[in-house]
Amino acid sequence: MCYSAQVRAEHRKFQRQTGATMELKEYVRLYWSDKGDAGAKRPKVPRAMEIGFLRDGPPEIAELIRQWDAREMQALEQELFKQRRRVADGERSLQAKATKKAQEDVRIGRSRVEQIKGRIEALKRSEPQPDDARIYPGYYSNVLVSEGGQRVMRPMRYQCRPAGKPALYDRKFPGTYNARRDSLEGFWKAQFGHHHALMVADVFYENVAAPDGRNQVLAFTPRTGEPMLIACLWSHWTDPAGVEPALDSFAAITDDPEPEVAAAGHDRTIINIKPEHIDAWLNPDPANLQALYAIFDDRQHPYYEHREAA
Structure with missing residues (x-):
């Protein structure tokens, strides 16, 4: 399927492959959001597509992506701190007494830390990796x-x-x-x-x-x-x-x-x-x-x- x-x-690669022109307004519409809307969700877009815009423009789209990057990076750093603290608290609890909750906190927290670190690395990359193009x-x-x-x-x-x-x-x-x-x-x-x-x-x-x-x-x-x-x-x-x-x-x-x-x-x-x-x-x-x-x-x-x- x-x-x-x-x-x-x-x-740029897509255009060279197909001979297509870009419908700029549709890309702007995709990334545009009301910055006063705290509940706005970032569109799910392969990072390779965003890296291409950040590197080659158009500037209107690159600027919108940079704004999304800044907002997401701030949220990721806050969540990373929260999950690291969750792991540390769980490890301290396990030293005193082994409980299922503490074990789960450590397991889930470590998994989330790795996921967050992976996303932060992706946001910092200037050259895409193969998985960055996956949808x-x-x-x-x-x-x-x-x-x-x-x-x-x-x-x-x-x-x-x-x-x-x-x-x-x-x-x-x-x-x-x-x-x-x-x-x-x-x-x-x-x-x-x-x-x-x-x-x-x-x-x-x-x-x-x-x-x-x-x-x-x-x-x-x-x-x-x-x-x-x-x-x-x-x-x-x-x-x-x-x-x-x-x-x-x-x-x-x-x-x-x-x-x-x-x-x-x-x-x-x-x-x-x-x-x-x-x-x-x-x-x-x-x-x-x-x-x-x-x-x-x-x-x-x-x-x-x-x-x-x-």
Whole structure:
């Protein structure tokens, strides 16, 4: 189902790969918040995407990211102090008497300390690491769409909320980051043939059952080393009540698995279209769905090597 992917997050690389222009206002809208709103939440964006903006601009976006970084760093430092104190208190309690609460405080506190330190390190990095480009459902990513026949790069959330559905749809149907080929003319009929997008990725990740029954995450990478051009559907959602902000979101289309993916234990594979089909895919004719299925059938079939992900 492509529950996670390592994407082309840095905008300059994405633009060179796709020939797209950037829709600046959509990136500003993504990061903009009322600074007086203490409850504002930072959008989930791969750090590699933010590092690219901090390094190369545009300045409007870089400044908004710096503001988010400063606010988050302050909160992280406060939480780090709190968790270190929790660990120290738990260790002192254990010296006097072993209790389950003290043991849990030490265990959970140490885990939280490592998580916080990892995030602080990520915020300080000036060069991205591979995992900095990884997205999960609920994260925003660069996607390619067509506007007026021109290729445009926009940020969208990975997990599609179809137009006309209530906001609670995300919780009720958490799997809408995956659009199965056999449901395109059913569940996805309002998007298929109308609103198409493309995600550029280097790796996709899947949950599979290991021989011993445990869950394991496998990373699938094309042996060719070429980026995957993943066919997607997207939707522009607005709240009829005017309470929730507008949302652009997308889902990756999946098909029956490639043989090597099936052999590794998973039953779906993303649809990796050929470069010569990009514009035809992004500018669909809703009266000719067979032409779109033909693009799927003529897709790229690199051998997907796999490894267990960390």
